[in-house]
Amino acid sequence: MPEAPDHHLLDALLDSWDRNNTILLNLLRAVPPGGLDARAMPGSHTVSEMFTHLHHERMVSVLEEAPECAGQVPTQEWLPEPDPNRIAQMLVESAQRVRDAVRGRVESSRPLDLHYDHPILLLQLLIFHESYHHGQIKLALKLAGRPISDDVAGPLTWDVWRRKRSSN
Template sequence: MSAASPLAETWAIGARVSTYLLAGVPAAALDGSPSGKGRTVRDLFAHIHDVRLLWLKAARPDLMEGLAKIGSGSTADHAALAAALDASAAAIERMVAEAAAGDGRVKGFKPHATAFVGYLLSHEAHHRGQITQALRIAGMPLDKKVSFGLWEWGVR
């Protein structure tokens, strides 16, 4: 990442936090849900990835190559979810870096690329909160190291 793109690096750090959370979720907990019904932990990670793809499809379909929707009800394991999240994060990072270096805009999003990154980071943080709540409700809370690690952006 070039020093000229702190916006893209900010996105990348936030995206790595989501993948870091996934790594801290026990495999047995992927099918838990906040209320015992609705989206599971696995579905929430899939949703994070799939929303990234929605934005890529709308703004930069050329960056969609090799990316596929996971969808609700998937049986994707940790490795598949992590690979999908890493790939979609990289595509968004490229889109943001190029927008920042260009006219500062992401097609289809107002007002500008900085607000777009804020929007995506907020969206993902919301779902990370749902995931951590689901794990607590299911009696499988995150390890304290992982919980605190979500806030260690300087090392993610």
């Protein structure tokens, strides 16, 4: 743990987490009608269930690693939530809790309670996890005949990473 947190670096890392959540919300809003029920193959999780799984993973991680920031962990990990607005509410809430947990532990120079050599690694793991499922969601939509074209996906995903705030 660093003795004196580098706030510019911490802000940039938390900004990367915020952008990751923006991309996830953009993907959710780009799901075509009926797409939340799509699945890659029989027995696979639906698009809806993958989104709620991401929320569940965040909430469990905060509960285990920084319980002072925890909220209500959903009773079902792969909840088949049909309402995209409700899914968006979940993702906004859990993104904030992860943010608060990591910021709090870094600023107080405290490690997370269970795993990870540094609190920032929780952010890295979750971004990796969510990117993995992002690809699965797009593949499920494609296989279900409801693809999101690259022309639509580009501005909603890669451009969010590259955009400079000064050019907004």
